[in-house]
Structures are given as C-alpha cells and as structure tokens.
Amino acid sequence: MKKRWVQAEAGEKETTDLLAQQLTIDPSLAAVLVQRGIKTFDEARYFFRPSLKDLHDPYLMKDMDKAITRIDEALSSGERVLIYGDYDVDGTTAVTLAYSFFKQFTSEIEYYIPDRHKEGYGISRQGIDYAAENQFTLIIALDCGIKSVEMIDYANSLGVDFIICDHHLPGNTLPAAVAVLDPKRADCPYPFKELAGCGIGFKLAQAYCIKHGLPTVKYEKYMDLVMVSIAADIVPVVDENRILAHHGLILLNTNPCTGLKALMETTGRKKIFTLTDVVFTLAPRINAAGRMDHAREAVKMMLCEEKESADVQSLLINLQNTERKTSDQNITAEALKLIGDCEILMNKKTTVVYNEAWNKGVIGIVASRLTETYFRPTIVLTHSNGYLTGSARSVPGFDLYEALLSCSDLLVQFGGHKFAAGLSMLPEHLEIFSERFEQAVASTITEDMLRPEIAIDTQIELQQITGKFHRIISQMAPFGPENMAPVFVSHGLELMGRASIVGDNHIKLSVKQQNSPIFDCIGFGLAEYERILMPGKPFSMCYTIEENVWKDQPRIQLNIKGIHTDY
Incomplete structure (x- = not known):
C-alpha cells in the first residue's frame, strides 16, 4: 500500500530563527523543536537535559495521601500485603518494582499475576479469593483495576482492601477502593496524564520515600524497569516519561537489575541499548512469558539477584519467546488467508x-x-x-x-x-x-x-548533514510517541552507482545532492524501490539520520522511509 507523505507545518519563522541563534544549531533542527512545542531556550534546556529534579510531586496525584496512609497502617501492624499486576510488560515490571520496593520494609508481602488464559485481564475473583484465603488484607493493584467496580465491591465484602494504581481510562464509576491512583481520573490534578502503569508504581514509591525522609536512591534504582514499561506500553515519550526513559536507559546500560542484564545477554547485542532496542528485543521476551505460559516467570526473572538463577530464568523466557514467534506467525498466516479468501x-x-x-x-x-x-x-x-x-x-x-x-x-x-x-x-x-x-x-x-502515511518533519539539503547536526538529533532521544526520530525529506537526489537488494528484502544505495558528500542509505523492507531507481534520474527521499558502526568506524547513514521518483 503506497504511503502518503505528510510534511508538518512550519512554525513561526521568527521563533525558529531566534531559537536557532540561542542554541547555535541549524535552523532546520530549530524548526523541528518548534514543531514539538519547544519554543524557548528554557524549554529547550528542559528537553535536552532531562533532570530527575523535574519529576512532579507525587502528592499532586489524587488519593496519594490515602494510599500512603493505608500502606503505613499495613506495614506498622504487620498486615499481609499482596502486590497484584497485569500479565503484560507494564504489569510485570510494575509488580517487580512495587514488590521489590516494599519488601525492603516488610516480610509479609507476596505478588500475584493472574493467568491470562484462565482469569483474563484485570482484577479476578480467583485472585481476590486467593488473597482472602491467605489472610492478605491489602492488595496493591498495578496497571489494572480502574474498571473493576464489582470485583472491588466483592473484595470489600471479604475484608480485603485495595489500592489501585492504574493509567487506563476510568468508567463512569470509580471502584470503591481505599485509594484510586490514576492521572486520567477527571478529578485528578496531576499535571502529567500519560504515565505507564509501572510509572504509577514508581510515583507510589517516591511518595513513600518523601513521607519517610528516605534517600531518592531507594526508588530511583528501579528506573530501568520504568523505562522498559514506557517503551513496551507505547506511551508518549514526553514530560515525565521522557525524564524516566532517559535515566532508565542510562541505568539499563550501566547497572541494570540482574534479571534484565541476563535477558539483554540472550539477545546477543553488544551495543548500547536504545528505547527502540527495548521495544523490539527485551519487551517481546518479557511478554512471551504471559503469552505462552505464565507471566510470573517474567517477574521471577526480574527479581533474580544472583547471576546464575537470572541466567537460567532468562533462557527460559528466551525459549518462550521463540515459541511465541512460531505461534504468532502461524496464526497471522491463517488470518491473512481467511481475509484474502x-x-x-x-x-x-x-x-x-x-x-x-x-x-x-x-x-x-x-x-x-x-x-x-x-x-x-x-x-x-x-x-x-x-x-x-x-x-x-x-x-x-x-x-x-x-x-x-x-x-x-x-x-x-x-x-x-x-x-x-x-x-x-x-x-x-x-x-x-x-x-x-x-x-x-x-x-x-x-x-x-x-491509508498509511509518512510524517515528515522538514525538508533539508544533504549538505546540512554534519557531525554536529547528527549529534543534536541524538540528544533528542529517547524517541517514541510524540517525540519520534525526526524524518527529513530531500529532493533532487542522485543515485551513485546502483541500488542493491540485501538480506531479507532490504535496499542499499548511496546518494548525493549537487555538491554534498555521498551518504550511504539503507531501507529495511523496501526492496520494491530498487526497480524504479536509475543512475542519472533524480528522486526524492524521506529518511531518518543515524549512525552505523562498521569495523569500529562510525559513519552517518540515512535510514530510508520512502522514495518518490521525480520523473
């Protein structure tokens, strides 16, 4: 299906020029920033230097004070606490975070993940019965529960209290829980509405530390888990999510939790992990546990403290991911045939x-x-x-x-x-x-x-692409929804030599534009363009700019998103 090219509207030239001057950057990059709502020097500083000091006060979240008060009561009186979460990446990372954090303050704590196949999504009657039968009097539910009105009523009838930490849209009626933490509540004044479920758990831990005067490292050490949830749940990578993703990636690449480190090793990647790497390599593996067996296996891996047990658990998760690939490929083929016929x-x-x-x-x-x-x-x-x-x-x-x-x-x-x-x-x-x-x-x-589209940020000339130009783009990462890697378009390009098809349906070529340097280009899954490109015939191309390392030598490479011939 041919994609539409849609170029974003340019911002006000005066604003763009002033920002380019203040930041000493190419006006085209300033235009990209302005399109993303970054119009002043201070806004740019906030964007380019994500600081943990800019995290919002967790007590701005409706019911946070009630949640911490109830947790304090439970911990001081030795009540049994059950950490309950969804079976996807967001849910399992949230459970891992909350369980690890509160385990520092009580031994009367366990976690529970519903069985995807037997219990389904959300708060299950089976889970509540398990809590009641095992004398758990407080359940902290993460990444689910905002619509579980009847289930919370049932839990209340059994003397089981709930604290809900969710980020999904509420229904017309909120559950009758002790506390309902959800920025999407209509009456919640929290300034950022797009936290992932694990992010809500992080704010709960942050609030607990603030109340008890504990050092920030007590909760900041879990930012690798929060970052994984942000990547996997496809939430906007702006505001607080951008700060958490930025610092979470630093933690992942320097000192991740033992379980995640073992899982990273199963991917065979040696390079620095980006948010995109997390989306396509770590998240599917973590998800595979709940898809093919039970998501508690993923939590067990992320809770591992010893390398040996983490290695064993990560290999199990990796095997489940292999089985998942086979299953979804077969079902996709069946579904495509069903539609095509x-x-x-x-x-x-x-x-x-x-x-x-x-x-x-x-x-x-x-x-x-x-x-x-x-x-x-x-x-x-x-x-x-x-x-x-x-x-x-x-x-x-x-x-x-x-x-x-x-x-x-x-x-x-x-x-x-x-x-x-x-x-x-x-x-x-x-x-x-x-x-x-x-x-x-x-x-x-x-x-x-x-009809699918390619969203283009702005038009540039190839000669604008320099080492500094690329470094500025790199500082705009981590990329994700509402802060995608900038897509540029250039016209009147000249093919150097011939395009070639490589690997599994990919295209590789080199281009220049008038007196510009020659740039290597790669288009993944775009081999169809090979037949329309001819030496001496100009064409237009939209692309992102990235770094490709070959034999330890980094070079700027253009990642092709689409090609239009100009003839």
Whole structure:
C-alpha cells in the first residue's frame, strides 16, 4: 500500500530563527523543536537535559495521601500485603518494582499475576479469593483495576482492601477502593496524564520515600524497569516519561537489575541499548512469558539477584519467546488467508476475525500485524472460558475506544485506549457485533486514516548533514510517541552507482545532492524501490539520520522511509 507523505507545518519563522541563534544549531533542527512545542531556550534546556529534579510531586496525584496512609497502617501492624499486576510488560515490571520496593520494609508481602488464559485481564475473583484465603488484607493493584467496580465491591465484602494504581481510562464509576491512583481520573490534578502503569508504581514509591525522609536512591534504582514499561506500553515519550526513559536507559546500560542484564545477554547485542532496542528485543521476551505460559516467570526473572538463577530464568523466557514467534506467525498466516479468501472481509473498513483454536496469548500481536497489512481497525478473537476474547488495534487518528464504546451493550468487558484495547463477548453476539463495529467505524473514519502515511518533519539539503547536526538529533532521544526520530525529506537526489537488494528484502544505495558528500542509505523492507531507481534520474527521499558502526568506524547513514521518483 503506497504511503502518503505528510510534511508538518512550519512554525513561526521568527521563533525558529531566534531559537536557532540561542542554541547555535541549524535552523532546520530549530524548526523541528518548534514543531514539538519547544519554543524557548528554557524549554529547550528542559528537553535536552532531562533532570530527575523535574519529576512532579507525587502528592499532586489524587488519593496519594490515602494510599500512603493505608500502606503505613499495613506495614506498622504487620498486615499481609499482596502486590497484584497485569500479565503484560507494564504489569510485570510494575509488580517487580512495587514488590521489590516494599519488601525492603516488610516480610509479609507476596505478588500475584493472574493467568491470562484462565482469569483474563484485570482484577479476578480467583485472585481476590486467593488473597482472602491467605489472610492478605491489602492488595496493591498495578496497571489494572480502574474498571473493576464489582470485583472491588466483592473484595470489600471479604475484608480485603485495595489500592489501585492504574493509567487506563476510568468508567463512569470509580471502584470503591481505599485509594484510586490514576492521572486520567477527571478529578485528578496531576499535571502529567500519560504515565505507564509501572510509572504509577514508581510515583507510589517516591511518595513513600518523601513521607519517610528516605534517600531518592531507594526508588530511583528501579528506573530501568520504568523505562522498559514506557517503551513496551507505547506511551508518549514526553514530560515525565521522557525524564524516566532517559535515566532508565542510562541505568539499563550501566547497572541494570540482574534479571534484565541476563535477558539483554540472550539477545546477543553488544551495543548500547536504545528505547527502540527495548521495544523490539527485551519487551517481546518479557511478554512471551504471559503469552505462552505464565507471566510470573517474567517477574521471577526480574527479581533474580544472583547471576546464575537470572541466567537460567532468562533462557527460559528466551525459549518462550521463540515459541511465541512460531505461534504468532502461524496464526497471522491463517488470518491473512481467511481475509484474502473472503471478498466481503476484503471490502470492509474493519477487520474482525475469529478462530476458536487461536492462542489467546498472541492474538494481540496478530491484530497488530493485520493492521499493518490492511491498515484499518482490527479485532482478532479466540475462544476462552465460554467467551470470545479478543485484542483490538487501531490506525493513527482513529479512536478505537470510542468505536468499542458504541458497541458496549454487546460486550461482556472491554478496556484500553484509542489505539489498542481488549474485549470479550458472548459467542452469539459475534455476527451482530461485527456489523455494529463496521458501522461505527465506517461512519466516522476518513479515507486518509485508511491509508498509511509518512510524517515528515522538514525538508533539508544533504549538505546540512554534519557531525554536529547528527549529534543534536541524538540528544533528542529517547524517541517514541510524540517525540519520534525526526524524518527529513530531500529532493533532487542522485543515485551513485546502483541500488542493491540485501538480506531479507532490504535496499542499499548511496546518494548525493549537487555538491554534498555521498551518504550511504539503507531501507529495511523496501526492496520494491530498487526497480524504479536509475543512475542519472533524480528522486526524492524521506529518511531518518543515524549512525552505523562498521569495523569500529562510525559513519552517518540515512535510514530510508520512502522514495518518490521525480520523473
């Protein structure tokens, strides 16, 4: 599917020029900063020098004082505390953080991760029963619980208190927990709304340390876990998330927890890890535990203090990831065939597919792959515990959550946000749900949303790309949602020699522009462009700028995102 090129609107020239002058940087880089809301020297300093001193006061979060008071009561009286969390990366890192932190102050503490296949998402009755039967009187729930109104009522009836630390959108009614920590609460004044679930756990630990006058290292040592959750949960890498991701990456690359260090070694990578490396190498492995077996295996790995046990546990996780790859590849192939063989499905603006035999643990990945292929809101369903359970994925610009909300009368449960969600329904509702979901999407989605785009920051000339230019871009990292690596476009480029296809469908070439230096370029999965590029024929290219190290020699390389021929 051919992608649209969409170039961002330029900011006010006077603002851009002044910022470029104050920072002594190329005006094109200043333009990129202005487009991202960085318009003054002080805003640039905040952006380029992420400081832990700029973390927000955790007590600005609604109910934080109530949460710390209840935890103090539990710890001082020797109550049993259960740390409860979701089975994905955000949930397992959050459980690891909260359990490790509070274990410093009590031995009466355990953790609980629900079984994805038997209990499903969120607070489960089985988990509450486990707590009550084992005399746990306080549950701290992380990355889940904001919609578990009935389950919290059930826990209250058994004398089990809850503190909820969640970051998902609340429903119309908040659970009757002792404290509900969620910046997305309508009445929460916390200034940053996009923390991951593990980030909420981090703020809880920070608040505890502030109250008790404990050194910041008591909670800052867990920033590698918070960074992994930020990367995996695809939350905006701005404001507090940017600070935590920046310092978490430093910790990951210098002194990570023993479990993460062992997992890093299983990837075979020797270089410095970036947020992108975490997304594509560490996060899938951590997730694989809950997808293929039980997520507590991931928590056990991240809690390991001895290298030997961490090595054993990380190898188990790595094996589960290998099994996960095979499973999701097979299911994706089946789903693609199902769609390709059905003209009705091919012509819809949504994809809803179901197979009772599909592994519940990988259907989220499959939904993402189908969305990449057909670029439309997608739901993949399987059968679990008498219900159809599924994962939904959206396309940029379309609010998936609102579409599901319009069909909520047909759903037993659903939750998530505008880009991704989970849901379950009775089997007999599948057909009418598919029709209603298609109607909801078709009536609100635009044709532009159904066509992938390449978001371009600004146009530059190749001769602008210098070592300093690249160093400034590198300082804009870590990259992620709302702070993606800048994409540039250049026109009238000349192919040097011939383009070649390398590896698995990749293209490699060298270019120049008038009197510019020659730059090596790589386009992953873009071998299709090889047939349209000809020596002597000018073309346009959009790309990111990165460093490629070959035989210990670093060189600037252009990572191709798209090519248009100018003839």
